Amino acid sequence: MGPITRDPFKDPNMHTTSSSHNNRSSLRRLLRQKRRQLSSYEQKVASYKACQRVSQQAWFLNASNLAVYMASDGELDPLPLALKAQKMGKRVYLPVLHPLNSNHLLFIRFTSKTPLHKNRFGILEPCLKGYGLERINSCKIQALDLLLMPLVGFDPHGGRLGMGGGFYDRTLAVKPNQFKRPKLIGLAHECQKVDQLSLEAWDVPLTGIVTPEEFYLPQ
Numbered sequence: 001m002g003p004i005t006r007d008p009f010k011d012p013n014m015h016t017t018s019s020s021h022n023n024r025s026s027l028r029r030l031l032r033q034k035r036r037q038l039s040s041y042e043q044k045v046a047s048y049k050a051c052q053r054v055s056q057q058a059w060f061l062n063a064s065n066l067a068v069y070m071a072s073d074g075e076l077d078p079l080p081l082a083l084k085a086q087k088m089g090k091r092v093y094l095p096v097l098h099p100l101n102s103n104h105l106l107f108i109r110f111t112s113k114t115p116l117h118k119n120r121f122g123i124l125e126p127c128l129k130g131y132g133l134e135r136i137n138s139c140k141i142q143a144l145d146l147l148l149m150p151l152v153g154f155d156p157h158g159g160r161l162g163m164g165g166g167f168y169d170r171t172l173a174v175k176p177n178q179f180k181r182p183k184l185i186g187l188a189h190e191c192q193k194v195d196q197l198s199l200e201a202w203d204v205p206l207t208g209i210v211t212p213e214e215f216y217l218p219q
């Protein structure tokens, strides 16, 4: 009898046991397609609900420095939360592709005056042009209290599947005893959930995941 083939487009949980590169990329394709299918109304409601949920949490209320992202490709949009945090006097940061350290991120202050441009992936980020590297007002990752992270897929145990560049994992990859990591909260739609992701050695687990319907807090 030949091998049993399962269709990842019909069965996302077939990815729970395999850790192959191919499975990660086909799962990415499937989940990106799912979140893109949400209408703009569904996106707005989802963003509002998830941002409400986050804004009630002590770790949000107590955070002085937090990073968000500019939503793209159907990602859950944290902008309402960023605006609320700015109004509350918190310092809000956005990820920027590091100009020298490839596949790493810088976190740059985001205010109503921050000029934004599209990076090579078409995602809005603060402009670095015109600054010498020494003058860039970036925030060290260890100075962030809270990092709200975009994701393509998640599992309720803290597993995260991103866009595949390894940007967040590389930026966070410092030995845990070397510095205090920010609280890592993934923001997602329910349709991005799978039972269990196969994690790689470099994957940094999430502290929690907020969707419009749930707050997943892995043990």
Ligand SMILES: Nc1nc2c(c(=O)[nH]1)N(C=O)[C@@H](CNc1ccc(C(=O)N[C@@H](CCC(=O)O)C(=O)O)cc1)CN2
Residues within 6 Å of the ligand: 069, 070, 071, 072, 075, 095, 096, 097, 105, 120, 121, 123, 150, 151, 162, 163, 164, 165, 166, 167, 168
């Ligand atoms: N909103 C948001 N900002 C973010 C991230 C993110 O996931 N979401 N990132 C999280 O790391 C970083 C950007 N990482 C990304 C990695 C790959 C692709 C991407 O679209 N790749 C294309 C193919 C590559 C190309 O066009 O050259 C693809 O997969 O189709 C996008 C962003 C920093 N900023």
Ligand SMILES: Nc1ncnc2c1ncn2[C@@H]1O[C@H](COP(=O)(O)OP(=O)(O)OP(=O)(O)O)[C@@H](O)[C@H]1O
Residues within 6 Å of the ligand: 024, 160, 161, 162, 163, 164, 165, 166, 167, 168, 169, 170, 173, 200, 202, 203
């Ligand atoms: N800490 C690290 N050091 C070196 N390489 C890394 C590290 N983390 C990830 N990578 C590399 O980056 C590639 C992409 O990783 P992965 O598939 O986990 O990205 P992702 O988490 O989906 O993306 P992102 O964090 O950008 O959203 C991997 O093939 C791996 O080789």
